[in-house]
Amino acid sequence: MQNQLTVFNTLSRTKEKFEPINKGLVGLYVCGPTVYSDVHLGNCRTFISFDLIYRYLLHLGFKVRYVRNITDAGHLEGDRDEGDDKFTKKAKLEQLEPMEIVQKYTLGFHDVMREFNNLPPSIEPTATGHICEQIEMIKEIISKEYAYEINGTVYFDVEKYNKEFPYGQLTNRKLEDLLEGTRELSGQDEKRGRLDFALWIGAKKETLMRWPSPWGWGFPGWHIECSAMSSKYLGNTFDIHGGGMDLQATHHTNEIAQSQACNHKSPVKYWMHTNMLTVNGVRMSKSAGNGFLPGELFTGNHPLLEKGYSPMGVRFFMMQTHYRSTLDFSNDALQASEKGYARLMASIKTLENLKTSDTSTSSIKDLEKSCYAAMNDDFNAPILVANLFEGARIINSVNDGKETISAEDLDQLKKIMHDFVFDVLGLRPESSNSSKDKALQGVMDVILDIRKEIKAKKDFAASDKLRDDLKKINITIKDTKDGATWSIEE
RNA sequence: GGUCCUGUGGCCGAGUGGCUAGGCUGAGCUCUGCAAAAGCUCCUACUGCGGUUCGAAUCCGCACGGGACCUCCA
Numbered sequence: 001m002q003n004q005l006t007v008f009n010t011l012s013r014t015k016e017k018f019e020p021i022n023k024g025l026v027g028l029y030v031c032g033p034t035v036y037s038d039v040h041l042g043n044c045r046t047f048i049s050f051d052l053i054y055r056y057l058l059h060l061g062f063k064v065r066y067v068r069n070i071t072d073a074g075h076l077e078g079d080r081d082e083g084d085d086k087f088t089k090k091a092k093l094e095q096l097e098p099m100e101i102v103q104k105y106t107l108g109f110h111d112v113m114r115e116f117n118n119l120p121p122s123i124e125p126t127a128t129g130h131i132c133e134q135i136e137m138i139k140e141i142i143s144k145e146y147a148y149e150i151n152g153t154v155y156f157d158v159e160k161y162n163k164e165f166p167y168g169q170l171t172n173r174k175l176e177d178l179l180e181g182t183r184e185l186s187g188q189d190e191k192r193g194r195l196d197f198a199l200w201i202g203a204k205k206e207t208l209m210r211w212p213s214p215w216g217w218g219f220p221g222w223h224i225e226c227s228a229m230s231s232k233y234l235g236n237t238f239d240i241h242g243g244g245m246d247l248q249a250t251h252h253t254n255e256i257a258q259s260q261a262c263n264h265k266s267p268v269k270y271w272m273h274t275n276m277l278t279v280n281g282v283r284m285s286k287s288a289g290n291g292f293l294p295g296e297l298f299t300g301n302h303p304l305l306e307k308g309y310s311p312m313g314v315r316f317f318m319m320q321t322h323y324r325s326t327l328d329f330s331n332d333a334l335q336a337s338e339k340g341y342a343r344l345m346a347s348i349k350t351l352e353n354l355k356t357s358d359t360s361t362s363s364i365k366d367l368e369k370s371c372y373a374a375m376n377d378d379f380n381a382p383i384l385v386a387n388l389f390e391g392a393r394i395i396n397s398v399n400d401g402k403e404t405i406s407a408e409d410l411d412q413l414k415k416i417m418h419d420f421v422f423d424v425l426g427l428r429p430e431s432s433n434s435s436k437d438k439a440l441q442g443v444m445d446v447i448l449d450i451r452k453e454i455k456a457k458k459d460f461a462a463s464d465k466l467r468d469d470l471k472k473i474n475i476t477i478k479d480t481k482d483g484a485t486w487s488i489e490e
Numbered sequence: 491g492g493u494c495c496u497g498u499g500g501c502c503g504a505g506u507g508g509c510u511a512g513g514c515u516g517a518g519c520u521c522u523g524c525a526a527a528a529g530c531u532c533c534u535a536c537u538g539c540g541g542u543u544c545g546a547a548u549c550c551g552c553a554c555g556g557g558a559c560c561u562c563c564a
Binding site for chain 2: 039337477
């Protein structure tokens, strides 16, 4: 394995050496989407960031079990542990069965993930598929006396828990401070502590999604599903748990509390949190009205968008920012990275036809080292991208005859570029092999051949007209000393 | 109010106590019938004020600006 991977652990707020609990194996859990509406671009960023992490771990040779859940039940609208869950609300709104809502948005989510070329996780468990596991876990927490039941609803006793475990460790907060920031219990509240949260919520007569439990009919609280499913598939303590930074303070804090209360073990060795996508400096979210959907992004059909952007262009855009930094969206930034992406991909095409020499003028070994060093430093994709552009520079220089490369180094360079661009960054050349494309290739061969003859007769007016006319339909002709090439823009 | 993060060149964005990523844009040059592409060069930054240091954009303090979380949210 290429040197030592380090990861930034939210628990310690430092970069730590990555050493999996079981040598060669990695358990990775990422909080997935709540499928009651379309995912927006901000949601996608998190999943793309973890796709990069997953891909690099695979590239390093780890056997990774990647679990990413689908939340399809048990998510309340507000913080009061009362009212409808999100699915019931949406189902009533759209006059559908809750599970129709779930199905619709799950399929949509998968489509978007595929567009962005995200690898599917090893297991994608759903909350509704693991009601029994959640009930068992709640029973266990009650038996250890960290939870109590009132009128069919089970609450986690945060203050009691905090006497034995540090409740706010993930966000470096003390219980007293947390209590200060919370509103007083209102007369309607039945829970004992202001920070107590629901593990199981008793169904009201209008609740559509409900299951039987020892406490009557009801549905699970939001946090318990991740605790139950992660421990089921990855064990009571596993390597990496990830999610967006917005989940850190509440969701993940409560997850730790539940698992700790149940198993008396810290559930996760490395907590990893990805930063937010912003628009004009403000976090993209549905409530802020500044979010847009991947579909709108691809077509450009949104007031904030000047044009459509390809999924791979967007993915590359995200790869130029570290996952722990906020990424500000703008048309300018996106268009800039689209161009850079095109240049990088063009160089990879060029790479296939490079001529070799006896010696190399650039050190391919150093390039490789730099690529691994970048990724080993907490998955620093922006530095990796910078290095890949150095690779592009070498490729183009060799192609221009300004530098040379040995056959051995060329093989190595090909491997580096392919491994990192396609396998690690997960970029995919927008290629297709349809019969239409093959026909177009044939047609262009004929046209370029005719143009070559025209040029040989020095009829530049005619050859330029041909080139200009093709340009009008977005086909670019480039004359090089080895003949002409063509490509389709956008 | 509490807990944090952050402020980098025209734009986007990395970053280490000294050797100053990368992309995009702009200007120039080379190459070329021209164009395009490509390569090279240039425009060389670190919010402000103090402090530590031989030396700080990088460490510390203060100020100002931006943001996140503390309520559902990737």
